[in-house]
Amino acid sequence: MIDPSADRAVFRQLADLLRSQIETGDLAPGEPLPSERRLAQEHGISRTTVRQAIGQLRTEGLVTVDRPRGTFVRVPEPMEIVTLARGEKAGARMPTDAERRTHRLGEGVPVLVVTAADGTVTVHPADRVQLARP
């Protein structure tokens, strides 16, 4: 239940609720969330607040939005292995807006950044690539 008088913000309470439903499989991968209007009516809150909650889950990479079909639980991508060559270093960060578009990255998906000894940088979507030693 969502309690407006609680300490935790309403939109966080709703995000927590949906997140736990995703984690328990109550909302399975590929399944749609209830529409924003549905959620707003069911919980007696405004659509703006619902959007804040869903926005939270989007930045966490838990859901994707297919506009205007709806919002869906993210389906895991098949993983590809990229080997880390000698002298290379790897880190991770969030992509810029431009990188998101060029690499067709979903929201809430970081990138793996591999830097070679000569400074060459390659970027991999972290939802499809894992690093390993050769």
Next chain:
Amino acid sequence: MIDPSADRAVFRQLADLLRSQIETGDLAPGEPLPSERRLAQEHGISRTTVRQAIGQLRTEGLVTVDRPRGTFVRVPEPMEIVTLARGEKAGARMPTDAERRTHRLGEGVPVLVVTAADGTVTVHPADRVQLARP
């Protein structure tokens, strides 16, 4: 200049503007951004829209918010090297809400997830850890 009639959403235009000021060093690390009200007045847009733009930069990990002092350009952390042992694989994802709290992670900071051959998983903040071969 921000053009409300342009194809790109106003809040994205403002995010682009601020991002480029950060990239060029016009807004240096540790420096505060203008307040939300300032930005709204200067560009003739609503505070809601300004908050959307800043929210974008927060998810990209470019700025941090110290409420209610202001919003600041993120200061890079000193990097630590973690070696990837034989048989280990590494990936990256956004942290859960709980991980964010326990690791004191800022917004927009992914985690590096290292999985050993026996299934043991270790999590590292991506703003402070880079991976390398031994």
Next chain:
DNA sequence: GAAAATTTGTCCGTATGTATA
């Protein structure tokens, strides 16, 4: 110390646009 101003956080309501079913 006290009061006022500032700044971000949260929440609501409304309106319009755009793509899909």
Next chain:
DNA sequence: ATATACATACGGACAAATTTT
């Protein structure tokens, strides 16, 4: 053509914490 659903943008209001007066 109608209805649905998400995206964008505006406005207002109050709370909480900090800084300034």
